[in-house]
Amino acid sequence: MRSKATLDAWRARVDAVLDETLPDAREAPQRLHGAMRYAALGEGKRLRPLLTYAAGAALGAPPGSAAADALDHAAAAVELIHAYSLVHDDLPAMDDDALRRGRPTVHVAFDEATAILVGDALQGLAFGVLAEAPAPASAVAAAVRELARAAGSRGMCGGQALDMAMTGATSTLDDVAAMHRMKTGALIEAAVVMGGLLRGAADDDVVALRRIGSLLGLGFQIKDDLLDAEADTATLGKTAGKDEAQGKSTYVTLLGADGARSRLEAVGRELDAALQAFAASRAPDGRTEALADLAAMAVRRAR
């Protein structure tokens, strides 16, 4: 992987930004702030913030440059939204899960009321840190609109509602695809698009980045369904085999494991083509290796 060092540096960078953005656990209300840090700073792939940095780099924001500072804010914002959604999805009234990223979920480690407030406060913090990005205000406002659309009832929250409604019911492949496009695809897409917006991407670049993000989200999800069916809990760091236990329709239950794998390969090829077209259209200052490596990781990861 050509960009491993760059990705490691960005991962450390977003963790540092999150550490600084999240209130200190000694600041009142201490329990809430401690739980917010527990939820957002634990182990994690940091796929979404890495995508934001990579999209920015593709448009000419070299890692470590001053131009990358605005990306820090979008990277932290998208990870905070992701972290909040995990906390709320794990709640007893939702997916009722006790394990996340190899640790007790927030409502288990703390309590249910705190978990609700942690999610609420992380979402607010996400928009706050994004709105503080040192970029032209019009780009900042566009990024806020992008994130809000991805997180709301036509995106992530709506996808979770569809997912719950579909649990135990018979669903078509179209239903499952539409649900995932909202539940996980929208935020992954926004992560890529925001990286472009904050680097002043032209409209056609935003369209190209949106398509890359959308395909990447789709590939990520098919891979997720395959992992849930085939990997074990220790490898995943979250409960494996949950889809089947909950009677959920997935790419695997609807297409079979082989069918899901060949669908994933087809998406991977489309994604490669979209990335190559984007790389070819960019000026020489754009660096798309990291975006390509992340795309490969998303569809070929082990957990």
Next chain:
Amino acid sequence: MRSKATLDAWRARVDAVLDETLPDAREAPQRLHGAMRYAALGEGKRLRPLLTYAAGAALGAPPGSAAADALDHAAAAVELIHAYSLVHDDLPAMDDDALRRGRPTVHVAFDEATAILVGDALQGLAFGVLAEAPAPASAVAAAVRELARAAGSRGMCGGQALDMAMTGATSTLDDVAAMHRMKTGALIEAAVVMGGLLRGAADDDVVALRRIGSLLGLGFQIKDDLLDAEADTATLGKTAGKDEAQGKSTYVTLLGADGARSRLEAVGRELDAALQAFAASRAPDGRTEALADLAAMAVRRAR
């Protein structure tokens, strides 16, 4: 009340904006969208959006003018944040309340998972509609920062966490004041300040509006404690006597009803003075009657 017709027109206006901003209940996921509308469009005083309009009018955005269009977005945003907070505060793991604005709470009328998602989606929608305000992007970004600060762990969410931690415990007047400043004061203050920001308020006007919003929030809360202790459930449209039943320290339990009333009167006098100073400093195009009427309503209301 000099501005009754204006306030009624603004109330109708923000309701129309909310109606248009909220997804149609026939759009999937229907249950989520129906519940979002139930939560945000029910009866309500609309104090916060009215404050936003009134602050804008004080800076020269006559009701119904094109300049007032940006205020629509901030008014809707602050009401959506308020509505989301009520839905989550009423959850079984939080205040566990079955009645709100005279109707079953969202988790009772729908279910708990839907109520969690309704709150989450309303918060995202709030930031989205605010970021679409037709105002200079720098003012929009400043308004987003203001709202995020007020809604987060150093504002509303943090106040709710403190409130829950204080339930059943002995608290001082300082504790209670700090909790309310975060739980309800911060958002009321932001409602006033955002109206100014979107009208291009100068720094000293923002400071003046912030002080007015802060005093108004304080007066509102002391009045709230008095109403909880003295009014009945039918009048309030929410469960009365809850503070005492839950063993909460309030302005009434700490100061007695007479003490709370005289404290409220003192706050009302400070607020009048702040409003008069602000009115005197404004150019002739500013109209502060509505702001003054809202201040009077907040501290003298019957429910």
